[in-house]
Amino acid sequence: xTLRIAVAVGVTLALAGHAATAQVANGRYQLGACTTHPEExxxxxxxxxxxxxxxxxxxxDPTPIQGTNGYSYIGNCAGEGQEWQxxxxxxxxQDGEIMRLIRDGVPLDYTRCTP
Numbered sequence: 001x002t003l004r005i006a007v008a009v010g011v012t013l014a015l016a017g018h019a020a021t022a023q024v025a026n027g028r029y030q031l032g033a034c035t036t037h038p039e040e041x042x043x044x045x046x047x048x049x050x051x052x053x054x055x056x057x058x059x060x061d062p063t064p065i066q067g068t069n070g071y072s073y074i075g076n077c078a079g080e081g082q083e084w085q086x087x088x089x090x091x092x093x094q095d096g097e098i099m100r101l102i103r104d105g106v107p108l109d110y111t112r113c114t115p
Contacts, residue, residue, distance in 0.1 A: 024070070024090045029099050029110035043101065043110055050088075050101075055079025057086065065089060075103070 024045060028034075031041040044051040048059045057075035065072055070091030077084050089102040099110045 024092050024099050025096055025112070028113045030113050031108060031110055034111055034113035042113075043099075045090075045099070050075070052079070057088065059088065059090075065091065070100070 026045050026047065029043050029045065040053040042053065050057045050059065055077055056079065057077040059073040059075055061074045062071045063073075064070075068091050070089055073088045073090065075086040075088040077086055086103050087105075089100075091100040091102070092098070093100055093109070097112050099112065101108050101110060
């Protein structure tokens with residue numbers, strides 16, 4: 001890979017990561033109240049990567065959702081020996097205290113937790 005291509009790929013990945021969390025902040029989110037368990041109800045957001053209990057999704061193709069501060073993405077996911085794609089929408093609610101994740105049409109509201 002030439003240096004020019006490597007720099008272009010790096011810039012593209014950096015911009016994609018920034019766009020993926022432009023409105024939903026990095027951090028730990030949990031279904032319901034923030035507790036230490038069950039870990040199955042936690043999702044971690046780190047730029048363009050969502051980490052669930054037994055899977056990880058890298059977000060790509062951010063598209064603003066009209067009328068919200070959210071974005072629609074293609075999630076390239078892997079876990080438990082499988083790989084798949086999912087349509088994902090991330091919408092911040094209540095000044096970012098709630099992250100609504102709509103994955104393949106199923107909405108779930110996650111509460112932002114302190115580390």
